[in-house]
Amino acid sequence: MRLALILAGLVGVSVMSAYAAGDVELKVVDKACWAEIYEDTDFDMNDPHVKVQGPTQMATLKDFSGRNWSNEIESIVIGPNAEVTAYAEKDFKGTELILKSNKRVNDLSKLNMSDDIESMKITCGG
Ligand SMILES: [Ca+2]
Ligand SMILES: [Ca+2]
Ligand SMILES: [Ca+2]
Structure with a gap:
């Protein structure tokens, strides 16, 4: 026993x-939890762009994938199973922008966040 x-x-x-x-x-x-960030507007593939795998928290974008993305992002695509919170300042401070799954923003100036994002969080699911 x-x-x-x-x-x-x-x-x-x-x-x-x-x-x-x-x-x-x-x-x-x-593979559905990601965000793709673009240095230029309109998802310009000819300028720097990179897919960021979630979930992740980036307190600074100064050195991501070998380049400075701080205050550089002008367009962004959110994956089908991701949600992004972007911040205008590093360390998750400043103006917050919440982007839901499948959202495509071809020009962040429409949301007053063009060349302004300095940190971000990507959460998966929901
Ligand atoms: Ca361009
Ligand atoms: Ca830019
Ligand atoms: Ca900023």
Whole structure:
């Protein structure tokens, strides 16, 4: 009886750790959770642009993917399973702009945030 209880306990632990590992993997491969940022308006592919995988929190955009994105973003596309909060200042301060999934903003000047974003958070789901 005691042995059976111990075995049940061991099985429980291994199932739980497998579950936790699977959860982490799921977040890494959420291919619908991203934001693509563009240095220029109208999603100009000829100027710098980069896809940012979520979930993530970037307190500064000064050095992302090898370049300074601080006060440079002019257009942005939000992935189908992402939500972005962009801030006009670093460290998640200043004017906040919330962009829902699938949102495409071809010119952030329409939202008074052109060349102004300095930090951002990307959350997944919901
Ligand atoms: Ca251009
Ligand atoms: Ca720019
Ligand atoms: Ca700014």
